[in-house]
Amino acid sequence: MNALNPSQLWKKRLGDWVVNPYVGCEHGCLHCYCPAMPGVKFFNGGRGQAEWGKYLLPKEGVVEALSRQLKTFTPAKAKRTEWGDGWVLMSFLTDCYTPAEATQRLTRQCLELLLDAGHKVRVQTRSALVERDFDLLAAHKDRVRLGTSLPYLDDAVARILEPRATGPTRRLKMLEQAAARGIPVYVAIAPVMPWTEPAELLTLAAWAGELGATEVFCEVLNPKGENLAGMERALRExxxxxxxxxxxxxxxxxxxxxxxxxxxxxxxxxxxxxxxxTGRAWAKHLPADEVSWLGRFLPPSSGLQGACKSLV
Ligand code: SF4
Incomplete structure (x- = not known):
């Protein structure tokens, strides 16, 4: 088993490599499209989207596998990718601070190994449990970034849509505390909901700026798998x-x-x-002149810039 694998998330300027210490995520966010991704579907024993949030499979031997890989996988090698930035992501098909991490400590051990080996690590989590590892992150602050998703700051809505994650206002406090300790932070406004007003989006981006966020990412709610049906049901209930x-x-x-x-x-x-x-959806649903304007925002090597332009 390889613990550290290439990640396509370089296309979003997030990172080149990823370590997912768990399959599944106890947070059980209803918008989450991880259960529809091959990296989950092929390793979760056939569990469907309805079971997302109800299981967690710690990857047996992940720490030992990572330790073995890091003997030859150097920070210089990490940069030999299409993007070439060398960031390692923790994690992007699970939340590496899912509640069981409090006792399992797989994330903490992987983080220690990666940082000791000189790698740059981007940690993204919806959990305040990461505060336990602020000592590690602060000790390597020149090589870490810590981010959280702040799609809105309505804790009551979050309780419905992200039932077991730390609430967004508490996550904001977690980021403030990290920033106060000198840990570089970033914000993911994700997912932007159909009811998010432009003013709210700008306010969230402004708060991120006040925090000194190194980056602000944004992702609009993506209909994938059965996520919309689950969200609608939970909101009604x-x-x-x-x-x-x-x-x-x-x-x-x-x-x-x-x-x-x-x-x-x-x-x-x-x-x-x-x-x-997103480029495919634009090409299918939007007028050609708009598709042409939007094409410039797609990642350069996605191959879809040209595809969008060719429709004009
Ligand atoms: S915390 Fe992240 S990985 Fe976990 S369920 Fe929520 S969106 Fe999915």
Whole structure:
């Protein structure tokens, strides 16, 4: 088993490599599209999206495997990728601070190994449990970035849509504490919801700026797998019928339009690098002149810039 694997997330300027110490994520966010990804589907024993959040499979031997890999995988080798930045991500098909990490400590051990080996590590989590490892992150602050998702600051909605993650206002405090200790922080405004107003988006980006965030990423809610059906159901059950209706009328065309509107709002900033499949949705759902304008925002080697342009 390889613990450290190439990541396609360089296309979003996030990182070149990834370590996922677990399969599954106890946080159980309903928007999460990880259960539809091959890296989860092929390793979760056939569990479907409805079971997401209800299982966690620690990767047996992941720490030992990483230790073996790092004997030859140097920071110089980590840069030999298409993007060539060498960042290692923890983690992007699970949350590496899922509650069981408090006792399993696989993330902590992997983090220690990576940092001792001189690698640059980007940690993204929806959990305040990461505060346990601030000592490690602060000791290597020239080579780490810590980020959290702040799609909104409504803890009541978060309790419905991210049932077992730390609430967003507490996550914001976690980032503030990290920044106060000199740990470089970033914010992912993700996912931008169909009901997110432009003013709210700009406010979130402004807060990130006040925190001294090194980067602000942005990702618009992506209809994938069965995530929309689960969100709509949970919002109805939670009494948020208006929001459930917004999800019900949300589809790939709405996603294409919302990504376009977000890019227009934030264009010129460093906030939003769309995922390559966004380009396909644009090409299918938006007018040619808009597709042409949007194509410039796609990652250079996604191959889709040309595809978008050729439709014009
Ligand atoms: S914390 Fe991240 S990986 Fe876990 S369920 Fe939520 S979105 Fe998915």
């Amino acid at each position: 939670g009494g948020r019928v208006g929001l459930a209706e917004r999800i019900r009328s949300y589809d790939a065309g709405a996603w294409a339009s919302a990504t376009s509107a977000t890019l227009r709002l934030l264009a010129g900033g460093r906030a939003f690098v769309p995922w390559p499949d």
